Each structure stands twice: as structure tokens, then as C-alpha cells.
Amino acid sequence: MSIDRETARKVAKLARIKVEEDALDALAGEFNAILGFVEQLNEVDVDGIEPMTSVTPMRLKRREDVVTDGDQQDKVLSNAPDAREGFFAVPKVVE
């Protein structure tokens, strides 16, 4: 599997990272180096093996479905680049 310029552009878009046109070829090259390294995994016989979902055999705990936290609007917003009237502010989303 070789990654071309167009695939690199698509991946950058999916990852929501702006990549300049003149950087796409180099990026594709780096992807190919990493994925080329990863190709070794195809040598392994994985027939009948379940993909690991949890590294330690444990049941995730459940808790009561109750409110445990809240009423901290100021704290939640304190690090926002743009907060107004108790909300996070972003560029217009809906026309």
C-alpha cells in the first residue's frame, strides 16, 4: 500500500489539520516509511485470534446513574479562548 499525495491530503482533512500544498509530498513519504514498517504485521498468523480489547482481564465497574458533579460553569469556561455569556463561542456554524 503506497500513499500518494491525494491520500495524504484526504488524511489531513479527516484529521482536521491544515497541510500546505507544498508539504503534501513529504508527508506522503513519511506515511509510507511508517506504514512500510508496519507491513511486517502481515507476516504474523492471526487466524482465530481475537483483537485485544482490554490489556488486563477486568470488568469495567458500573456506578449508579446519578449526577455526581456540576454547577461549575465558570471553571469549565475559564480556559476557553473565547467564552461569552456563559457559552463557548465559535465562528458561525449555521447560515
Add this chain to the structure above:
Amino acid sequence: MSELNKLTIADARDKLRAGEITSVELTDACLAATEAASALNAVVHHTPDLAREQAAAADARIKAGDAPSMCGIPLGIKDLFCTKGVASQAASAILNGFKPEYESTVTSQLFDAGAVMIGKLNMDEFAMGSSNETSTYGNVINPWRRGNDDTDLTPGGSSGGSASAVAADLCLAATGTDTGGSIRQPAAFVGITGLKPTYGRCSRWGIVAFASSLDQAGPMTKTVRDAAIMLQAMAGHDPKDSTSADLPLPDFEAAITGDIRGKTIGIPKEYRMDGMPDEIETLWAQGREMLQDAGATIVDISLPHTKYALPAYYVVAPAEASSNLARYDGVRYGHRATLGQGDGITEMYEKTRAEGFGDEVKRRVMIGTYVLSAGFYDAYYNRARKVRALIKKDFEDVFATGVDAILTPATPSAAFPLGQEFDDPVQMYLNDVFTVTVNLAGLPGIAVPAGLDGQGLPLGLQLIGKPWEEGELLNIAASLEDRAGFVAKPANWW
């Protein structure tokens, strides 16, 4: 008393309890050492006022006779840990200005035990790196040098600031985190002890997430005993991290008995890599003899899927990172790009992330995005998770034969010069070849300084233990430490 900053945790604890020193004196010594060490670039956010306040409170507590072992001990905290009201940026520009409103569980437990924070420590951006060259704060410098050669060397990564700070005696110990070797590789590069506990031993809550199924916090200390003392305060069940284990904590320090007679140590043949320097090979053989001399039985073992650990890691870790780092969108915290006329929310995300993330982070996020994307999920991500299951089974099979711990080199080389050019990103990834298997299998692993190479640089050995058996692992590590007798310190040039 001079040079209090050079004490171990265990010695400082005893002196504090005996009233020979105060935490304020100890803390001042560390703050002075830190101030004089700006050339190392290990401490990136200094908190002297907080430190003195915590030290005074610790002294009062010690006087009152209510003093846990960590009470009054000055620590450095890796920038990956959220610390309330103190900048916590994961060494990334995308978290510029971020001051958490909350405290991570691990630091909160350490502070509850009376520990003192001298400041936040440099690291690779989002813990992605093996040389501490991806930080927004700039490189960390290793206090060690090659003899009289003044070339700056890497302290390793990602916990490079923690490694450098402890080796240079800026604090008595430091927190680290380890996703593929980020505690053990830097510990080995600077001649200190670094312990990655079993996955789930320490809560991940409040630690900036890189790869959630692999990340684990642990202590970086001057001795194995100190690692046991500090782990005790860091570990334990936390309802806020559903993967933290609800298991009773043994007394880790008490587990260090000095007696490892009858223990079985495995030597995995797959860790003998082509092109491995002779010095590493020799050190490994010496470690084997030391443990044998201490009464352990040495057996040759096989971990057949070892060579697939790094490739599996470089699918699983970027996949999880791409998901975890999706939260950095310029909305809730940190950096937001200045927008142009007509830019909408998508441009805001794309420009913010392009400006805020460094190259290595971008690369991993995009690789993760690719391996999780429709059409490639099975070929890459699911296959890597299957291989991961096989790697874990390798260890289970070996432990089932009665092996108590496994001895390997910690790193494939000693510390290398900063600024070294690599042909491609994979070259840097090879640093973690001996450590990454442990994360994939969720096991505890510890790096112990064991000798110096021909240029006078420290080299470490790694011991890998059974799940939840940090106590036994620490005991075997203490035996290795004792016999290795590593006492060298870097000459103070900084």
C-alpha cells in the same frame, strides 16, 4: 547542611522524621539547584511559592507525628499531569496558557501524602518522542556528557525533563509516564531508576491522554527503594478511571527484602538484536551473573512475537492518539488560530491544529486517522490488536512455566547527541524496541542503572515482572542494583 538536594527519598524521610532537617531546608536546596540548572531546560514552569507553602505544611505535619513517607519530599512533576492552577501543557503549543481547574489523581495523592512540587518538567510533546526534541519548550539536555566532549546529549524521552531533573539532583524524584518506554528509556539514559507499573495500577485521571490502553504513570527516582516508596503514594484504585484496578496495595517497600534466592529469571533470546553494541550485550551478561550470584536461577526463554511489538505499537498508539487528540479543537482550552475573513468552524479546527501541534504529533495523529479510516481498519488496526494479543500471550506462556521476572537491556544504545538526523521517523522509534512489549502486554517494567559505557555514559538493564507483582519486581531490581553498585554521577557543568 549542604547538598540536601542530593538525598534519596528514603534518607530524606529518615532525616525529616528525626528532626535533623526540615522540608523547608530541603525544598530550598532543590529550588536553588533548579535555579542554577536552567541550561538543562528540565524545569519549564517553576512553582517556588507553592513549594515553600507545601514544605511548611509538611514540616508542621512531621512535627505533629503524622507523616507518611512522602511527606516533605520535593518532587518534579511531568508537564503531562494536570496540576490545579499551574500551567499544564503536555509540552504542546496547543495548550498554551492552559491552567487546569482540577488536580490529577496521582498528583493529588502525592500532595495528600505531603509531597512538595518544585515545578513542572519538560517532556516530548504529548509524550510522543524518544529524545525530548519535540517539546514546545525546546530540548532538554542530559546532565551526562561523553568524558570531556561537550556535545549536548539527549536525556531520552518522553519523560526527559523528569530524567534530567532527577539525575542532576534538582528534586529528589519525579513523576513520569510511560506509553512505549517513556519512563524506562530516559531513566536508563541518565543513570536513574524508572518504574512503569502494571497497567491500571495508577489512575490515569487528569493525565493528558496519549494512548489510553498503554499510558501508565510511574516514579523516576535515584534508587529502587525510592521507587517503591513513591509508587505507594501514586498507586491505588480511583473511581474516576474505570481502568484503574480495584486491588489492595501491598507494602512495596516492605517487599524489598534483599533475598531473591529461588527466583527464576528469564533471558529472552529475541532481545538479542542485530547490530546491538557489544557494551549492551556485555552489560546484559553481567546482569545475568549478578542475579545468579544473588541466588536466582537463570533460564533461557523465548518471546516469539517480540519483533512485531514496535510495528503493532505504531498502529495502536497513533490510532488511540488520533482519537484522544481530537479534543484539541480551539474551543474549550488552549490555542485558537487567528481566523481570516470568511473562515468557518472547519478552518478554525484545521488552522488551530496546524499551528498548535508539532510535526511528530501531527504525523502520529494522521497515521492514526489513516489506520482507523474505513477500508483500512481491519488491515491495520484490528490486525495490530490481534498481534498485541499474541505478544501478551508470549509473556503469559513464559510466566506459566515458573519464570518470576525477565531480564533485558533497557535501551539499544547509550544517550545519543541531540539534533541527530534520522532518515525517517522509524529510526527514532527503534529506541523503544526493548520497552514497548511491556506496554502492549500491560506488565510492570523497571529500568535500573547497571554500568557505564566506554565513553562514561550510563547504561540500564530492564526487569519485567508479572502483572500486579511490582513488589517482587522491585525486590529483584533492588538485588540487581545492589550488585551493580552504580554510584556514578554526572559532573556539574551546567
